Amino acid sequence: MSNPAWLTEARRYIGVREIPGVTHNPLIVQMWKxxxxxxxxxxxxxxxxxxVGFCLENVGIVSSRFESAKSYLSWGQPLPGPAPGCIVVFTRDGGGHVxxxxxxxxDGRLLVLGGNQGNEVNIRAFPESRVSGYRWPLSWPRPHVSLQIGAAPATGGEA
Incomplete structure (x- = not known):
């Protein structure tokens, strides 16, 4: 299975980070726009x-267009389990993450490419116990591959 266009797009921004202080990263400000x-x-x-919305919109997919991570729980179509490139929504104290x-x-943690992970775009590991849902764009055929937790030999830092 080839990578979804939005995942390829997201990888382009690994390393983008917030600018401490009163100056703001213009690319992050553009994501909001x-x-x-x-x-x-x-x-x-x-x-x-x-x-997440910025990457989806950049490849022609309408995002949730909302600032809440949990807005993705009602976006697209649900998946019964993790699939490469899917949007994964997490719970956390005080809100969510996507x-x-x-x-x-x-050891079965999910490797997630995301923004605002330690104030930057990177890949971090998250426990499956925090997952609220797996989502996929309506305009794309549902993936046939579902990853088996604990079966992939990859590594990543804990978020």
């Missing part, structure tokens, strides 16, 4: 959903 949230003009507002599934660690 791309998802139609141009009133947000900083890189301190949690921007994981802006990153990113693209890159793979699995050997």
């Amino acid at each position: 791309t998802i139609k949230r141009g009133g947000i003009k900083d890189d301190e507002t949690p921007w994981c959903a802006a990153f 990113g693209f599934l890159e793979g699995l660690t050997i």
Whole structure:
């Protein structure tokens, strides 16, 4: 299975990070504009959903166009389990998190390419126990491959 266009797009931005202080990264500010949230003009507002939406919109897929990670729980179509490139939504204290599934660690954590992970775009490992849902764009055929937790020999840092 080839990589979905949005995952290829997301990989282009690995390393983009917030700028500490009063200056804001113009690319992160552009992410807000791309998802139609141009009133947000900083890189301190949690921007994981802006990153996901930005990548989707850049390849012609309408995103949730909302600043909440949890907005992706009602976006697209649900998947019964993790699939390469799917949008994965997590719970966390005080809100949620969203990113693209890159793979699995050997111990079953999800490797997620996302924005605002330690104030930057990177790939980090998350426990499956935090997953609220797996989503896929309506305009793309559902993937036939579902990853088996604990079966992929990859590594990544804990988020």
